[in-house]
Amino acid sequence: MTEATLSDYEKRLLDDFQKEFPLHPRPFAVIAERLGVDEDTVLDLLCELQERGLISRVGAVVEPHRVGYSTLAAMRVPQEMLEAVGRFVASHPEVNHCYEREHGLNLWFVVAASSRRKVAEVLADIEYRTGLPVLDLPLEEAFRLDLGFPLTWE
Amino acid sequence: MSLDPRDLELVRATQEGLPLVERPFLAVASRLGWSEAEVLARLRALLERRAVRRIALVPDHFRLGYVANGMCVFDVDDARVSELGRQVGSLPFVSHCYRRPRVLPEWPYNLFAMVHGRDRSEVLARLPEILAVLGDACHGHDVLWSRRILKKTGLRLREPRGSQSCFA
Structure with missing residues (x-):
């Protein structure tokens, strides 16, 4: 198992947005502002992290027993x-x-x-x-x- | 609690992941033939009702190097397990914490706490902290290491079969 190497932005992205993803028409712009970078940088990073398999998805996590x-x-x-x-x-x-x-x-x-x-x-x-x-x-x-x-x- | 058909449609459309574009909710909305405002309003309502636990970036911990996954299990006094379980669940390194039934004599443990680490020693180093919380209410414990992941897809709503929606 080789250790994943990540930039500081990538680490902060992964750390800060596991719990709370902004429900805003431009969520990646909101994230970018919090990280002090621009929206394109965030989108590029996320695409790259997804391609490397380090994030499985950006999406809804359903509550067990609420549905089914x-x-x-x-x-x-x-x-x-x-x-x-x-x-x-x-x-x-x-x-x-x-x-x-x-x-x-x-x-x-x-x-x-x-x-x-x-x-x-x-x-x-x-x-x-x-x-x-x-x-x-x-x-x-x-x-x-x-x-x-x-x-x-x- | 039940979700109305539009909620189900929305959960299905977003659970596999939002498109990584500037306006992801608009992209979902166009796919569904809805407005972006409705997508956002319904997602907000689902979160408020706790039908959707969170909308988030879901890291693959295993690929990030957290390869040791220890399912720590404890036999805790029934009268105290709720109170102590809440305390264990609030420890920052515990990712899941549940009370489940014992099945005696095969399975004596009623409290489950999942701890991830880069290796087993990192997980084992956390165990004394959990045991300190449980104190004399704990009558036994074990750590079950994962050897192999055979399948991991997360909870997903499946496409409806006929008119029946199905959760799997």
Whole structure:
């Protein structure tokens, strides 16, 4: 993994606008003013960061459970099945995060769909097709919801 | 709470990312056949109603070098988990913090806190701070490291199937 090299403007852009994007007809001009550069510079930087894959997008982040329903699920998958089960789980369009983790419960994923019933159907399908139990760990209370975190630079 | 069809259309049109042009909301508006003012007003209302959590620049932390992702989990007294969870959630290095159910005996942990770092030692260095907040209300903890990302797309609204809108 090579460390991403970033200019000071890029760092400030990434740091300052994770939480709050200006709802203004010319949002990039507002950002530019705050950074003390011009609008074109900001747009060029963002395009470049996006091309390098350092930002995934500039857009809306939807609140879970406000539109539809989601849960975190975990499975204990025998090592020799992990590749196939991981691919199968990730292939569901309702699965939007899927991680292999170093733990007995080694496959973790988030299932999101239009309703609680639809989420339950996806979990049941995964249990049925893999023959493995799925732990269902729905959110019960949110103390912090993906608000980004301060990036530190060396 | 439900979103009206125009809200859904708007969320779908913006969640994949705003176009990087001088007037991105106007570009979205033209695609939808709306006015720029309506796009901005509806987005503002969605944020106020907390249906949209934020409109933001979403960095790819992994590509930025935050390759260690530790899901820190704790078994915390039920009577105190809400109060303590709020405190853990306000620690600056915690990106997500949730209460979830235990599933005994397989899963004894009810508090989840996600900590990202450039390497594992950076994440582990944060753990004592969380444990100090939890004190004697915490009866066990673990850190689950991610080994591999098999899929990561963020929550997305999908195109409607027939007249049904679907969230996935």
